[in-house]
Amino acid sequence: MILNGSGCLDALASPEIARxxxxxxxxxxxxxxxxGNAPVRIAETDFGMLNxxxxxxxxxxxxxxxxxxxxxxxxxxxxxxxxxxSAGDYAELCARLDERAEIAALELNVSCPNVAEPxxxxxxxxxxxxxxxxxxxxxxxxxxxxxxxxxRAAQAAGADGLTLINTIKGLALDERTLKPVLASxxxxxxxxxxxxxxxxxxxxxxxxxxxxxxxxxxxxxxxHALELIAVGASAVALGTVLxxxxxxxxxxxxxxxxxxxALGLTSPLHARGIAHDSGLQAFPELTKxxx
Amino acid sequence: MLAAILREWPxxxxxxxxxxxxxxxxxxxxxxxxxGRLRRLCIEGPVLAAA
Numbered sequence: 001m002i003l004n005g006s007g008c009l010d011a012l013a014s015p016e017i018a019r020x021x022x023x024x025x026x027x028x029x030x031x032x033x034x035x036g037n038a039p040v041r042i043a044e045t046d047f048g049m050l051n052x053x054x055x056x057x058x059x060x061x062x063x064x065x066x067x068x069x070x071x072x073x074x075x076x077x078x079x080x081x082x083x084x085x086s087a088g089d090y091a092e093l094c095a096r097l098d099e100r101a102e103i104a105a106l107e108l109n110v111s112c113p114n115v116a117e118p119x120x121x122x123x124x125x126x127x128x129x130x131x132x133x134x135x136x137x138x139x140x141x142x143x144x145x146x147x148x149x150x151x152r153a154a155q156a157a158g159a160d161g162l163t164l165i166n167t168i169k170g171l172a173l174d175e176r177t178l179k180p181v182l183a184s185x186x187x188x189x190x191x192x193x194x195x196x197x198x199x200x201x202x203x204x205x206x207x208x209x210x211x212x213x214x215x216x217x218x219x220x221x222x223x224h225a226l227e228l229i230a231v232g233a234s235a236v237a238l239g240t241v242l243x244x245x246x247x248x249x250x251x252x253x254x255x256x257x258x259x260x261x262a263l264g265l266t267s268p269l270h271a272r273g274i275a276h277d278s279g280l281q282a283f284p285e286l287t288k289x290x291x
Numbered sequence: 292m293l294a295a296i297l298r299e300w301p302x303x304x305x306x307x308x309x310x311x312x313x314x315x316x317x318x319x320x321x322x323x324x325x326x327g328r329l330r331r332l333c334i335e336g337p338v339l340a341a342a
Binding site for chain 1: 314315329
């Protein structure tokens with residue numbers, strides 16, 4: 001199952017790309033509309049990029065009235081990412097969206113590096129959201145804290161799944177002036193540099209919880225997707241790669257199936273979690289491929 | 292420079308530039324402030340009014 005990372009694709013502006021996903025995740029919506037952070041918001045760096053958008057979005061009222069009906073017309077499964085500045089914000093957003101049948105799942109963005117954090121912990125936010133909706137709830141976590149502990153706490157608070165990882169904090173300086181490139185100073189670092197960070201986080205979360213996991217972080221090929229599945233992801237999301245290759249979902253799906261087939265697996269998901277066991281040696285009938 | 296352009300040509304349009312990530316309206320990375328509003332250059336620009 002291939003999704004997009006929240007904020008990396010606009011299904012209304014690019015429906016032809018969204019159609020190549022199994023599920024589309026919206027940009028994070030907050031209770032009030034937000035212009036977002038001051039520009040400059042984007043910087044290229046080694047092995048990836050920085051962003052500091054600051055959750056620009058029209059707010060839940062306009063989202064429900066104007067965007068949701070148009071998104072509901074499309075044929076992809078719809079996930080809505082919600083964010084806020086207190087546990088109450090998340091509960092309010094989830095309650096508003098709970099009755100909307102067109103929404104398959106809600107993702108709680110509790111890990112945006114570019115805005116002020118709620119005072120509550122991720123688990124307290126999950127608990128507040130849980131009490132407001134019966135929809136599947138995925139908690140999108142940061143790898144910058146103890147992933148096992150946060151993942152376990154999110155599970156205990158009622159999360160149905162986890163999304164790992166969000167961007168990590170990074171900073172780039174202007175070549176000439178030595179001033180930060182981004183107006184906000186630091187931003188969220190994404191792209192290929194995150195692959196090993198994402199693998200470690202998904203590995204830890206799978207071991208700690210066994211929950212369904214949307215794995216993301218620097219995926220650019222079917223092999224990268226397969227590795228996330230091997231450490232425990234049940235779905236894979238694409239983020240930064242979409243910016244330079246909008247055809248990535250279809251390409252990576254094909255590559256992933258070919259990677260799995262080359263290993264003798266009938267489905268990529270048969271590789272889920274095998275990194276925790278003995279890798280491909282967990283399948284005695286496949287030992288010819290590994291020995 | 293923009294202020295000078297606006298003095299001479301109040302209705303001038305200019306080609307704006309900003310670092311751009313997605314280029315198709317998704318990431319809100321390439322916004323510039325024009326007339327108090329943030330506009331995405333990739334799908335609203337890059338040629339927009341100077342103010």
